[in-house]
Amino acid sequence: MLKPLDRYPEAQLAAGRSALPVTLIGGFLGAGKTTLLNSLLTQGDGRRLAVLVNDFGELNIDARLIVKIEGQQVELANGCICCSIRDDLVAGVETLLASDPAPEQLLIETSGVSDPINILCTLNQSKLRRRIFLENVVTVVDAVHALDARASEYAGLFERQVRGAYMIVLNRAGAAGAERLRELREAIGGLLPGAAIIETEDGTAPLALLLGDTRVGQSAFRPEPVPDPRSHPFASMVWRSDRPLQRAEFMRTMKALSDRVYRAKGFVNFRHYPLATLYQKVGSFESCIDGGAWGRTRPHSELVLIGLNSAFDRQRIGLALDACTDSVARPASGLVDGP
Known part of the structure; x- marks a missing residue:
């Protein structure tokens, strides 16, 4: 089981072991996850970034759209990353760990109907838990449509995606307007008190902010996640x-x-x-x-x-x-x- 502190690089160095930092990028369908991921990859700061990407449905369309730059990209099989292809998630990380040269950072883009808490449970309970550490969990929220989710059939999924995050990226903030943003911030604060929230218009954010060079959004320890066995609607x-x-x-x-x-x-x-x-x-x-x-x-x-x-x-x-x-x-x- 990953200790909460294990997501910090300093803890890894103190323990005398080298582990792969992992950042999950999640959020509901169409929120802007792939756009954010592409932004991080194209910024580049000399790090060898590896990517595991999956989209819900038969076609890995999002994988086809990801910018191909230096670093290794692994596409997962069809299905939802948090349930039907858990074994492939672990196998994909193992493949990256064995590559030469090894990646310096792993980004996992989850399906739009994935629960990040379930993914964290998968990693925590796998044989990889001593070879990786969780650097960040980023949930991308569509500021225009997010409030509508609170009164819909997928309200529970939306809430767990927010509660499972260390950092929230509010995409299309300008299009949402000031009043809707205020209401959305209040709603997110009720689900995740003290959440670190970044507003963006086009799905982009500074690489250093999301991939571990700062500690914004990572100051509070998280309790052990509990998987949700319910199927998505x-x-x-x-x-x-x-x-x-x-x-x-x-x-x-x-x-x-x-x-x-x-x-x-x-x-x-x-x-x-x-x-x-x-x-x-x-x-x-x-x-x-x-x-x-x-x-x-x-x-x-x-x-x-x-x-x-x-x-x-x-x-x-x-x-x-x-x-x-x-x-x-x-x-x-x-x-x-x-x-």
């Missing part, structure tokens, strides 16, 4: 098609699906458009960002969709998206159930 699917999408119809359909689809993310192929387009949706917010040219890859669409079990009808969602494609040459679209 989410379902996921992957929609695929080789037919080009009609942009206007696709955007209308995604808006109409807002009551069923909380989060969507993937690369899509719009009709008469030469570039792959990264589409993202969280709640009512959505964006389309140009990617690269398809090149030798056949243009296609792969979209991960996530929603609450109570309203998530995979067949109806798939048919609605099928209807957005060109009517010429209709190959079957792929529908894949999530975990």
Whole structure:
């Protein structure tokens, strides 16, 4: 079991052993975890950073988007990092520990439906516990939508993600407005008294602040975490098609699906458009960002969709998206159930 003090480098040096510092980066679906991680990696200060990354759903889309810089990146298998692939999490850390040269810091980006307390339990109870120490647990919170979570089916998950953190990053703070930020800070303070809170507009934060060069957010010892065995209330699917999408119809359909689809993310192929387009949706917010040219890859669409079990009808969602494609040459679209 990791002693709370073991997350400090000074304690490791005093004990005469070298351990890998670990930072968890978590938060709800679409909060900005990958953006924050990319920011940390691209800042770079000479450290050899390693990454374990996983996204809920079949496709590791977030892994495809991470900036490839010096350091080692390991993608985990499909599923939720806090439950269905716990053994792979431990195996991934073991692989990094055995690499030459060894990494100097490990970042673990968790799934949007992961409970950081469960992940801490996994690490604490594994054979790795004497070879790693917990440097930080960062929970990214979408300042625009977070308060809505308190009155929803996923309120319990949101609260445990906040309570399990050492540091909170409030993303899209400017878009939320002063009054909403004040209410959100009060809500977070009720869940995690004395929390260290960083406000950001674009998901970026100083590397030195989050990766252990300061002690902000790490002054209070934490009690031993207790895992939550309850399953999360989410379902996921992957929609695929080789037919080009009609942009206007696709955007209308995604808006109409807002009551069923909380989060969507993937690369899509719009009709008469030469570039792959990264589409993202969280709640009512959505964006389309140009990617690269398809090149030798056949243009296609792969979209991960996530929603609450109570309203998530995979067949109806798939048919609605099928209807957005060109009517010429209709190959079957792929529908894949999530975990």
